[in-house]
Amino acid sequence: MYEFVIKPCGDAALLIQFEQKIEPRILAEVTEISRRIDEAHIPGVLDRIPAYATLMIIYDPDRISFERLQKRIRDLQELPVQTESAAGREVHIPVLYGSPYPEDLKHVAMHAGLSEEEVIGIHTAGAYPVYMIGFLPGFPYLGNLDSRIHTPRRTRPRTAIRAGSVGIGGKQTGIYPLTSPGGWHIIGLTPVRLYDPSRSEPVLLRSGDTVHFHAVSQAEFESIEKSGGALCI
Amino acid sequence: MHITIRESGALTTVQDAGRYGYQGQGIPLSGAMSPLAMKMANILVGNPVNHPVIECIGTGPEIEFSGAVCFAVCGGSFRVFLNEQPIETNRTYRAKAADLLKIANAPRGRSCVIAFSADFVLPAVYGSWATDIKSGLGPNRGGKLQAGTVIELTEVRSTLPNMDRRFFPPGTPDPGFTVLRVIEGPNAESFSEKGRRTFYENAFTVSLQSDKMGFRLEGPAIETVQGNDIISSGLCDGAIQVTPDAPIMMMKNHATTGGYAVIAAVISADFSKASQLMPGDRIRFRKVSLEEAQEALRKQNAYLLAAEREFSRKGILGIFRK
Known part of the structure; x- marks a missing residue:
């Protein structure tokens, strides 16, 4: 594995820090060490928060010390890299483009000097790796947005963006899992529920998955919404 | 038997130590704002330390009992009444059928918890x-306990041994500002030498913009080397993120990740004290080593363990004599 440093964050959490870059190879390392720690079932480890280039471990200092946990992580780092790593899933997200804020799609198109259809074409052509989940329950940080449709955030953020909104903010694209304030341009709406506390698995996406967007009609949107916004992967 | 919420109070919820295992999916830890208050209240009524409790923030609820059960209120110095008679916090009481417990406002402190010598029949x-x-998670569909809510209790212990001994003595007087011990954060190198000195050598004031997610702190600007942004990374309780506007101290319902440099993190032994700070309170930060943090937590745990033994011990003399 690549080199990382381990730093305390208070006395009940530690941060595993890789080289601070947004790159697939670093994300793969974060995912791998996170998986190894999960499978090691280290007593006292309570939670893991994988991000772009760090992994935060929350632990119970009454059950394991920083020094001991650090040693366990270093031992796991030494393990040989397995040839087959668990592949992420391909997730297809249906989107009703131009809804519920048609002016935002218009703005993105104008900013890019393209037609709205071209923006939709570019957005649906991409394959977007989920780098991490954070900020809100189930909110995916997606990479790889085509530079032609990068759009600076709105100067005045909305106070409430509807759950399921698909947006572009600067170089990023993402989906709001629940109603939230936000400054991204909303180019479409998905009926799929990224976060649903009534499901046994509340959060749909995981880091390592790849997201594809495809355009649907109003009728298709309603039919998926009626079926509960579930998605078969 | 059951308890009925007669008046809801400002923000009355069921809490425990927090929802571990889902932060990697963006679901906040949440849980009792003051883990220490939760542990003390549970020990007072003979429960495991992380047993579910009712938490009150701001003005508390009015709760009616349908039968006998023991309870204790711990946390901020809330004014508490049983059948309109003032009672103490940090002490175990026995309620009987038709009794009314009222948690009024708190002259000092943000939250308190009520523990019962029973289990809630709640999922x-x-x-x-x-x-x-925010994420709609919790036994009451993620919501506040509203007036009219009935919570069934099971495994009720209507009496406990050593009732006269079940109390924690009053704490030390308020020094006017609170010193919080911190460990240097994982992004300390994002700050200049001058910036770090600013953080450790000045007092900060808790802003009005402070809630269960985090406390915004007002004070002098903290100089960075190359800006406050980092590549988004995980956060934990007590982590102090420095945004270009102000430092923000993460509380129990903090977002799981953040994009600003973490200069320091409050140690576990001081986190509960930090959670009780109110807008206008002044605080300072003192840097300690990881070993000092571990020692402080050991001391706190030893104190709780001694109390637990004392409350359940057979015999006459107590260590917490008044």
Whole structure:
């Protein structure tokens, strides 16, 4: 594995820090060490928060010390890299483009000097790796947005963006899992529920998955919404 | 038997130690704002330390009992009444049928918890009884306990041994500002030498913009080397993120990740004290080593353990004589 440093964050959490870059190879390392720690079932480890280039471990200092946990992580780092790593899933997200804020799609198109259809074409052509989940329950940080449709955030953020909104903010694209304030341009709406506390698995996406967007009609949107916004992967 | 919420109070919820295991999916930890208050209240009524409790922030609720059960209120110095008679916090009481417990406002402190010598008949959600209103998670569908809510109690212990001994003595007087011990954060190198000195050598004031997610701190600007942004990374309780506007101290319902440099993190032994700070309170930060943090937590745990032994011990003399 690549080199990382381990730093305390208070006395009940530690941060595993890789080289601070947004790159697939670093994300793969974060995912791998996170998986190894999960499978090691280290007593006292309570939670893991994988991000772009760090992994935060929350632990119970009454059950394991920083020094001991650090040693366990270093031992796991030494393990040989397995040839087959668990592949992420391909997730297809249906989107009703131009809804519920048609002016935002218009703005993105104008900013890019393209037609709205071209923006939709570019957005649906991409394959977007989920780098991490954070900020809100189930909110995916997606990479790889085509530079032609990068759009600076709105100067005045909305106070409430509807759950399921698909947006572009600067170089990023993402989906709001629940109603939230936000400054991204909303180019479409998905009926799929990224976060649903009534499901046994509340959060749909995981880091390592790849997201594809495809355009649907109003009728298709309603039919998926009626079926509960579930998605078969 | 059951308890009935007669008046809801400002923000009354069911909490426990928090919902561990889902932060990697963006679901906040949540849980009792003051883990120490939760542990003390549970010890007072003979429960495991992380047993579910009712938490009150701001003015508390009015709760009616349908039968006998023991309870204790711990946390901020709330004014508490049983059948309109003032009672103490940090002490175990026995309620009987038709008794009315009222938690009024607090002259000092932000939250308190009520522990009962019983189990709530409420479902755990993803392994926890913690309530997070924003993500809609918790035993009451992620919501506040509203007036009219009835909570069934089971495994009720209507009396406990050594009732006269079940109290914690009053704490030390308020020094006017609170010193919080911190460990240097994982992004300390994002700050200049001058910036770090600013952080450790000045007092900060808790802003009005402070809630269960985090406390915004007002004070002098903290100089960075190359800006406050980092590549988004995980956060934990007590982590102090420095945004270009102000430092923000993460509380129980903090977002799981953040994009600003973490200069320091409050140690576990001081986190509960920090959670009780109110807008206008002044604080300073003192840097300690990881070893000092571990020692402080050991001391706190030893104190709780001694109390637990004392409350359940057979015999006459107590260590907490008045």
